[in-house]
Amino acid sequence: MSRLWWEIARRSFRRASSYRLATASGVFVNTVFGYLRASILIFVATAAGGSIRGQSATDLATFAFVSQGFIMTIGAFGDHELAERIRTGDVVIDLYRPADLQLWWAATWFGRSGFLALARGIPPVVLGALAFDLEWPDPLWHWLPFLASVVLATTVGFALRFCSNLLTFWLLDNRGVEQLLTVLISFFSGLVLPITLFPSWLERIARALPFASMIQLPTELYLGRYDGMEIVSVLAQQAGWAVALLLVGRAVLRAATARVVIQGG
Amino acid sequence: MAQVVRLAAVDKTYAVRTRAGRVRRRRREVRAVSDVSFTIESGEMVGYVGPNGAGKSTTIKMITGILTPSAGRIEVLGLTPTVDRRRLTRRIGVVFGQRSQLWWDLPLIDSFELLHHVYRTERARHDANLAAFTERLDLGGFLDVPVRQLSLGQRMRGELTAALLHDPALVVLDEPTIGLDVVSKYAVREFLSETNRERGTTVLLTTHDLDDVEHLCRRMLIIDRGRVLLDGAVDRFKAEHGNDRTLVVDLESAAEPLPLRTGQVLRTDGPRQWIRFDRRRTSAAAVIAEVTAAGAVRDLAIEEPDIEELIRRIYASRTEGSPGDGVGL
Ligand SMILES: Nc1ncnc2c1ncn2[C@@H]1O[C@H](COP(=O)(O)OP(=O)(O)OP(=O)(O)O)[C@@H](O)[C@H]1O
Ligand SMILES: [Mg+2]
Numbered sequence: 001m002s003r004l005w006w007e008i009a010r011r012s013f014r015r016a017s018s019y020r021l022a023t024a025s026g027v028f029v030n031t032v033f034g035y036l037r038a039s040i041l042i043f044v045a046t047a048a049g050g051s052i053r054g055q056s057a058t059d060l061a062t063f064a065f066v067s068q069g070f071i072m073t074i075g076a077f078g079d080h081e082l083a084e085r086i087r088t089g090d091v092v093i094d095l096y097r098p099a100d101l102q103l104w105w106a107a108t109w110f111g112r113s114g115f116l117a118l119a120r121g122i123p124p125v126v127l128g129a130l131a132f133d134l135e136w137p138d139p140l141w142h143w144l145p146f147l148a149s150v151v152l153a154t155t156v157g158f159a160l161r162f163c164s165n166l167l168t169f170w171l172l173d174n175r176g177v178e179q180l181l182t183v184l185i186s187f188f189s190g191l192v193l194p195i196t197l198f199p200s201w202l203e204r205i206a207r208a209l210p211f212a213s214m215i216q217l218p219t220e221l222y223l224g225r226y227d228g229m230e231i232v233s234v235l236a237q238q239a240g241w242a243v244a245l246l247l248v249g250r251a252v253l254r255a256a257t258a259r260v261v262i263q264g265g
Numbered sequence: 266m267a268q269v270v271r272l273a274a275v276d277k278t279y280a281v282r283t284r285a286g287r288v289r290r291r292r293r294e295v296r297a298v299s300d301v302s303f304t305i306e307s308g309e310m311v312g313y314v315g316p317n318g319a320g321k322s323t324t325i326k327m328i329t330g331i332l333t334p335s336a337g338r339i340e341v342l343g344l345t346p347t348v349d350r351r352r353l354t355r356r357i358g359v360v361f362g363q364r365s366q367l368w369w370d371l372p373l374i375d376s377f378e379l380l381h382h383v384y385r386t387e388r389a390r391h392d393a394n395l396a397a398f399t400e401r402l403d404l405g406g407f408l409d410v411p412v413r414q415l416s417l418g419q420r421m422r423g424e425l426t427a428a429l430l431h432d433p434a435l436v437v438l439d440e441p442t443i444g445l446d447v448v449s450k451y452a453v454r455e456f457l458s459e460t461n462r463e464r465g466t467t468v469l470l471t472t473h474d475l476d477d478v479e480h481l482c483r484r485m486l487i488i489d490r491g492r493v494l495l496d497g498a499v500d501r502f503k504a505e506h507g508n509d510r511t512l513v514v515d516l517e518s519a520a521e522p523l524p525l526r527t528g529q530v531l532r533t534d535g536p537r538q539w540i541r542f543d544r545r546r547t548s549a550a551a552v553i554a555e556v557t558a559a560g561a562v563r564d565l566a567i568e569e570p571d572i573e574e575l576i577r578r579i580y581a582s583r584t585e586g587s588p589g590d591g592v593g594l
Contacts, residue, residue: 004382011379015370092331093366098354099383261333261347 005107012111030124037064062135065128067215072120073113075157082165109158145231149218152238156213159245169256190216210241269467270305275337297323299491310468312478315488321471358428362440367412374408384431398426418449438470511568512540517561527552
């Protein structure tokens, strides 16, 4: 069976790669935002006398570009393909297949993420490094927890969007929910501002939410803020959110299926 | 022969919420299917027809396990569809004329390849089936074209292939010929009847096109307002209910209804007249001869009664208490 998920992911990767113009313009936009965010954060650090809350201007510029690099990979802005299939009723066809719907969409999601990691992940960081002084994981093995963390962040991103897409079964139009989720992710994940710059009470809240697992935590791992067992605990926290949200998605899927099967969608 | 589908006293009511006043919602029940019972034997090819909203799609959804009946029992291939849906999906094929199970952005061949993994069919069997279907449905020219670029007829041929690649014992089709031109309809019909004949696949299809039923099915079920009005042989049904034809003539100029022996003018509209005749009593040629003798004809066409018309007549004959009463032909 696992072969199936691989085949789906592979095709999803290929499909994502066929939108060349979108990829090119996406890289451009991501890079511009990286420059913008880095400039603002450097300004803040400089205004604060070179560093703020233990973070130097270089730390913050790196934060901006690295997060800008994997923001597409983790699907921070979502995807509405499933919602669309629900809205049109085509999802009924998906229920006719002897394959798990959640795993199906997860495979689609990861296939696309794989492409986005390469095409939208690396270029903005490289282009950022041309103009800004950026840091690289040090020691070298810190790449490993960082990459694992991005995979977990991608899973959290999928789990959240799977749930919000499924709400279309009840709402008919889930765009409001999607937008709300995008706002929550943007704010609490550290995308708009690293949550370390929040007032400490707000930072505590942000760290208690799943959104921090999407951007803040992977970036902190990249920057080497954690070591030893701390790394394990950060990854475990992300994995915990991933599993919990996937289970919620499963429950929502079951409820949605029951609704279709009993009420006729 | 084994029973493939069995419905016993099946009901389905939908709960519909309607606005009643500013805030209040009223819950109303729509009875889509009521007291439907029939069985389909292995290898049969059955047409399921009826007007819009009759309950055809609802029945199909219950048979395929996507909808739970409100009452009654359904058994398909020995399984209870909603309970064993996953297991059932491996053994049935489903085509919805209005929906697609193909991947929009991928070449057609990719959808087929994925289905091979979904159903875990043996490689050799998958390849053999695909080769056979490709030849029969003439898919060769567009296997590598993304589905979104296919015409409706091409896509439908792809849908049929997708539904049958895993050698299902039963294939259920909801309006597979909707929107297709004559050539594509013909291709779909040919394919279905060959599959039925050669593989023994049981076929249940809904349609609004009586031609589909005539060409494909020996047996048909007519459903209206959720009830099965008739279940019997297509030939017999036609012999009993479909013997009249309507000749539509365009005369050179508007005229009074033509006085005819062979037929009867139903209505007129300017130079156009609708003439009904019974094909058991007169041949079309005789009617045409009489019409052309009576006035200058510019154009003419012969129409067969359509499903809606036939259903109206069945109703009429039932309320009159004529022999049509017994329904089971
Ligand atoms: N999900 C639903 N919720 C409420 N009512 C429904 C639902 N689906 C169908 N109905 C109603 O049930 C009845 C039967 O619908 P169904 O779709 O089975 O008809 P049909 O025979 O397939 O018609 P058509 O030829 O138009 O496709 C109709 O009155 C329809 O409005
Ligand atoms: Mg229908």
